[in-house]
Amino acid sequence: MIVSFDIGGSAIKGGIVRSQSDIRALDRRPTPKDNLAEFIAALRTVTDQAEEPFTRLSLSLAGVVDPDTRRIICANIPCINGRDLIADLEAEFSVPVMIANDADCFAMAEAEVGAGKGHRIVFGIILGTGVGGGLVSDGRLVNAAGGFAGEWGHGPAAALRAGHPPVELAHFKCGCGQSGCIDTVGGARGLERIHMTLHGQDLTSEDIIAAWQVGDPEAVRTIDVYIDLVASPLAVCVNMTGATIVPAGGGLANVKALMAELDVAVRNRILRQFDRPLVVQSQCTLEPGLIGASLLGLKAETQR
Incomplete structure (x- = not known):
């Protein structure tokens, strides 16, 4: 089981993911923009809803991961901008973490289960x-x-x-x-x-x-x-x-x-x-970022 997120400048959407056909979306919560500890705490309110141990976090983010430094470029969430958020979250949650841009997650959702299937x-x-x-x-x-x-x-x-x-x-x-x-x-x-x-x-x-x-x-x-x-x-x-x-x-x-x-x-x-x-x-009109992040996380799990 993995936990996925779709994180925008105003809201965090989380999901519990067991398979491609078993993605359970959870309630939204506001995105803490200026305090990293509060940002991580908001993610933890989602992971705390997992009924069993999870093996990975997979995030869709309104930002980009620099492929050379792994640092996040995200202007609308200042507390994570310029940080190696993957390392931060792996240290906090003790599981592998992957992060992808929200448009990339949209494309992944459409390719796997949407119009691009x-x-x-x-x-x-x-x-x-x-x-x-x-x-x-x-x-x-x-x-x-x-x-x-x-x-x-x-x-x-x-x-x-x-x-x-x-x-x-x-x-x-x-x-x-x-x-x-x-x-x-x-x-x-x-x-x-x-x-x-x-x-x-x-x-x-x-x-x-x-x-x-x-x-x-x-x-x-x-x-x-x-x-x-x-x-x-x-x-x-x-x-x-x-x-x-x-x-x-x-x-x-x-x-x-x-x-x-x-x-x-x-x-x-x-x-x-x-x-x-x-x-x-597009055919994935509901939560495409969350679906895409979930699919990316599941693929990464099968490749471990």
Whole structure:
């Protein structure tokens, strides 16, 4: 038996895991952000609910494990940022610990039990507040030892002209320190930024989508530019990875019509031709981070 966690900046979700088909989610609790002892104590309130000894902790985290130093890069939970959290937790709990990025855990969940089941190469993408991704090949998470593979949202790749007809755009500053990242235009905040740039209207992504679905011309123009900006870099990722399915999660991915538009645009720009959808809505809509962390932990146990 293992204990798994999905840890975000606001909440910790835990689970007791005995097998792929036996993952019992537990109640959420707030994430202590500024005190390591309180953070570990919050995890212990979950492990204390295990009815028998557990053999591993497996965590999905809104951060990245540096593959060279094993230190955590996690801006929204300061008490663990820069720490070797694996060593900290192994010392506290006396069991092996593994940590993976939440987008990686999403990709793992989709590859094993979601939309990517049966595919060799699965590129899972997040279109939420921002943009993220994870890559699974032959059932193995590429970032199993940490790292940034699959982070297609970052790097100065956004086009400066997009839409039909094209409109001139500026590169927007990204939270990673660069400008022109897909993260600045591909998530919900990016959609809002595009709409403001084109029309001078400060609307929420939900309002923009709603207006687009009823044919509002300004929203239609915004979505046209959005799809053009996002489809090309995603197509490059598909070409580079050889992915045969791209499950999408996050708030924007919940809009079926939007994902259908993105799918068509991506399939028109890749080398391999598919006569079926490639970019699809995720199937693990409940607790994908927890499911992915659980599956990674179970795989690690079988390899001991």
